[in-house]
Structure formats: C-alpha cells, structure tokens
Amino acid sequence: VYPGFAGVAIAFASLPWTKRYISIGLAILILGVLGLRSIERNREWTNEVEFMEKNRARFPQEITNLINLGSAYYLRGHVNKGIEITEEARRHEDLANDYYRQNSKVLIAINLTAMYSAKREFDAAHKEILRGAAMDPQNPTVLKVLGFTKLAVNDYSGAKDDFERGLKADPSDPELWQGLATAFANLSDADRARLAMQRMKMLDE
Secondary structure, three states: OOOOOOOEEEEEOOOOOEEOOEEOOEEEEEOOOOOOOOOOOHHHHHHHHHHHHHHHHHOOOOHHHHHHHHHHHHHOOOHHHHHHHHHHHHHOHHHOOHHHHHHHHHHHHHHHHHHHHHOOOHHHHHHHHHHHHHHOOOOHHHHHHHHHHHHHOOOHHHHHHHHHHHHHHOOOOHHHHHHHHHHHHHOOOHHHHHHHHHHHHHHHO
16 A cells, blocks of 8 residues: 555554443554564564664655654654654655655554554544545545544544445455444444444454
C-alpha cells in the first residue's frame, strides 16, 4: 500500500466501548509493503534506532528515515518522541519525490493517528485520520483507522459506514469485520454483529 515505508502499530487497547457480549481491545497493524521487521531483543531495537539516528544526523530531511524512526520510537513506548519525529517528517514531506509524496503524507497521518490514540488524545487522532482520508478516501487502511477512531468517540453509525466502505475495497481484512461487528453491537443490531463476527473468525482460521 505504501511502497518504501515502514508502518506503525496502533493500539486501541482498553477503549471505552462495550455492548452485550462484545468487549474488545483492538490493535491495528498499519503496514507498508516493506512492513516493520519483527524485533525480538531490545538490543536489536537499540541498534536500529541508533542506525536511523545516525542517518538523521547526516540526512536530516530524509523523509523515509524520519517516518521509520518515529515509528521505532513509538513502538518502543516513547510516544512523545515518536510524535516529535513524525511531525518533523511532515515538515519535510513535500521534499519527497512525486512517486512517494502522496503515500508519505497519508502514512504520516496514519502514524500520528496511532500515536495520539496511544495518548488517548482522540480529537487529535481523529483530525489526523481525517487528513489522511481527504488525501486517499478509498484506502481500506485509512477507512479502518477512521472507523476505529469513531468508535473511540462513540460515533457508531459513522464507524459502521467507514468499515463497510473499507470492506468493499478489502473484504478479506478480519479487523474491518471486527470493527463492523463492534459498531453493529453498539447500534443494538445483534444479528448483524454476530454475522460480522462470524466472518472475522472465518478469516482468522
């Protein structure tokens, strides 16, 4: 989806939505084509961050490195540092070449949505994903994240619409089905919530 850029994990654990039998702490993996390498040891994390910090010192406006570095700090639990570096990437986003510029802008918005959500600053998170949606309104990843930010502020009808639009583009994404089930449950539509959960479980098997 986003060539040349690593992604960031967005954790919506312990968000305040529960309804009947559905009570879900959700984690969305936002991944680029290259993905984010699986890091098993803290030493490897440290080496990766040190490497990217050295690149930052040499090439302070290199947007790919800044996006990856912001993601790495966030995934290590340094949320404020992740926001700082990702905002720095935004200041240089117009320097990216034509091929990557649009993708980098959308990914920055998605990553900042993740980071502000981790701080439970849901208004800021929602503004960021709206920014991403304005640039790429049919992207299923953008629609997924937008739907979850709406769940976080109890906009269940709006979330349902976003998940349904996302599923038109990517019906094989179990997280979209899970989000749709949550939205239906909170709209007191137990039958459709159950069907959506069944679809999610089928895809997870």
